[in-house]
Each structure stands twice: as structure tokens, then as C-alpha cells.
Amino acid sequence: MSDDQVSAPTFPTSLGTSTADEIRLLGQDLTTDLMGKVGFGELAFWLVTLRRPTPAETRVFEAVLVALADHGFTPTAIAARVTYLSAPDSLQGALAAGLLGGGSRFLGVTEDCGMFLHQALAGRDASGDTAEWDDTQWDELALEVVRESRANGAYIPGLGHPVHKVQDPRTPVLIGIAREEGLEGPHLKLFQAIGRVHEQVLGRKLPLNGAGVCGAALADLGLPVELLRGFALLARAAGLLGQLAEERRRPIGMDIYATVDRNAVYVDPES
Known part of the structure; x- marks a missing residue:
């Protein structure tokens, strides 16, 4: 042949x-x-x-992208800026450096929270038995979930924020948008219930953070929970591009580097 x-x-x-x-x-x-x-x-x-997607789904989805795009000099933004300082000929390298920092503390919480809620709901919502639940029933499930996590020594993704100690301003707005569009599903309802009851178990009140509520909202849209970090990175790519554009206009990368370098103090490893 x-x-x-x-x-x-x-x-x-x-x-x-x-x-x-x-x-x-x-x-x-x-x-x-x-x-x-x-x-x-x-x-x-x-x-x-x-x-x-329907117009309602698009509105919620794009609200998530906006919520995650940028919120200051986070480690991802700093990484992108100092990488650009080192290699201004490699915009893609600087952008990638920022994206590579999306993990369990920044950005990755979106996926972690969506996955956590999804697993907590497994076997419940599939049968539709949560569709008519009131807040009391959601609170009971949330208490069960929080207690189980505490017993296992696991943290609950979506609780707490390094800056917004009382309330993350993104959280009520995104919940409100999902509610307006009829897309406040079981993940968002369980997440809110966790916000109401966790203090009973943990002994302190923590805010529901924006990355977590974004994960809950994306899961309620039916998006694969295994890919939720990708949507957070998609949003942050836009923010990082903005950070790099600003670095070109008003550079601070050298100041970041110099501040750390000039304040480095040798410590005897045996001391």
C-alpha cells in the first residue's frame, strides 16, 4: 500500500x-x-x-471573574512585577509567574471551597432533597460539616481573610446577584450556613471570603469543580496584565527588590 x-x-x-x-x-x-x-x-x-450560558448564568459567571481579577499587591501581583523587573523582555514569563502563585492561600481557595462544598453535598442534592430546605436545615448540615472537619483536623476553605477581618465586601454582593438571577443553589446555601454556625464549633467568628463564595457560585452554575481554579486563574490573568501595564507606567519592582535586599540580615543557622 x-x-x-x-x-x-x-x-x-x-x-x-x-x-x-x-x-x-x-x-x-x-x-x-x-x-x-x-x-x-x-x-x-x-x-x-x-x-x-443563559444571560443569568453569564451575569453570575462574569461577576465571579470581576471579583477575582485583582485586589491589590497580593503575592501573585508582586511575583509578576519582580519577574518583569528581572526579565522585561519576557512579558509571558512575568504573567506566568503570577499565575503560578495561585494556590491554597490565594486564588486556589475558589476551587478548594467549591470542591469542599460539593463533597459535603454529595448524595444529598442528587436526590433533590435539599431543594425546599429552610435555614434551620442548612444550619444543621453546616454544623455537621464543620464538626467533621474539626475532628479531622482539616481547615474549612472560604473562611477568613488576611485583610477583610469582619466581612469580605465581595461576598454579599455575589450572593445577591446569584439570588436575583435565581441561581442561588445548594453550594451557596451551604456556604452561607457555614458562615452562620462555624463560630459554635471553632470558637471564633470568621468572614466568608470572596474566593470561597466565588467557588460556591461557580459550583452552583454546574461547572466542573475540578476546573474551578482555572476560572480563578482566567480572572487573575486580566488583573496581572493590568499590574504589568502599571509596572511599565509607574514601576515599583526595583523598590520591592531593594527593600528586601537592603534589609536582609544574616542569621547563624546554628543559633
Whole structure:
């Protein structure tokens, strides 16, 4: 059999394909069906779920992206800026440095909280038995979940914030948006219940943080909980790009480096 008679392998995809004359994405013509007609947040949702979100879902989803984009000189922003200082010829390196810092303390809480709530609800919401629950019933479940976590020595993602000690301003707003759109589902309800009852078990009152409420909201949208960190990183990419643009306009990377370097003090490792 000659080479031209051998069938070429095929690689199935439901995302993007290109020919010499056309680009198709999600079964749509990119230029005539999507460009100028679909927002970026809507497209991101569609790419993951393979279904176009409703206007209500888009509003909640994009509110999450806005909530997570940027909130000051976090470690991810500092990492991006000092990397840009070191390698201004590598914008992608600086952006990647910031994204690589998305973990269990910053940004990753979105996924951790969504996963935590999802596991707590496993076997309950599947049967629809939580649909008509009132706050008392949610509080009972929350107490069970918090006590179990405490007994296992595990922390509860979404509780506490290094800056917002009383209330994270993002939390009530995102809950309100989800409620307005009829998308306040079991993850958000359990998260709020944890906020109401955790003090009974932990002995102190902690705020429900913005990253956690974002994870609950994304889980209620039906997005895969294993991918929630990706949405946090998608949002933070925009914020980091803004940080790098500002670093070009008003650089502080050298000041950060110099402040740490000039205040470094040698300590005898044996002392």
C-alpha cells in the first residue's frame, strides 16, 4: 500500500478547527456567528461546558471573574512585577509567574471551597432533597460539616481573610446577584450556613471570603469543580496584565527588590 493510501489519523474535538478559508469554534463560524456577538466571559463558559450560558448564568459567571481579577499587591501581583523587573523582555514569563502563585492561600481557595462544598453535598442534592430546605436545615448540615472537619483536623476553605477581618465586601454582593438571577443553589446555601454556625464549633467568628463564595457560585452554575481554579486563574490573568501595564507606567519592582535586599540580615543557622 502506498503512503497516499494510508488513512491519516483523526483527532476529534468539539472546540476549534480551521481550514484555509474558515475558522470554526464550538460548531459556529468564528467570524460570522461569534465575533462581536459573544462576550469573552460567555465564550469561556461555553468552551468548558460545551453549552452557551443563559444571560443569568453569564451575569453570575462574569461577576465571579470581576471579583477575582485583582485586589491589590497580593503575592501573585508582586511575583509578576519582580519577574518583569528581572526579565522585561519576557512579558509571558512575568504573567506566568503570577499565575503560578495561585494556590491554597490565594486564588486556589475558589476551587478548594467549591470542591469542599460539593463533597459535603454529595448524595444529598442528587436526590433533590435539599431543594425546599429552610435555614434551620442548612444550619444543621453546616454544623455537621464543620464538626467533621474539626475532628479531622482539616481547615474549612472560604473562611477568613488576611485583610477583610469582619466581612469580605465581595461576598454579599455575589450572593445577591446569584439570588436575583435565581441561581442561588445548594453550594451557596451551604456556604452561607457555614458562615452562620462555624463560630459554635471553632470558637471564633470568621468572614466568608470572596474566593470561597466565588467557588460556591461557580459550583452552583454546574461547572466542573475540578476546573474551578482555572476560572480563578482566567480572572487573575486580566488583573496581572493590568499590574504589568502599571509596572511599565509607574514601576515599583526595583523598590520591592531593594527593600528586601537592603534589609536582609544574616542569621547563624546554628543559633
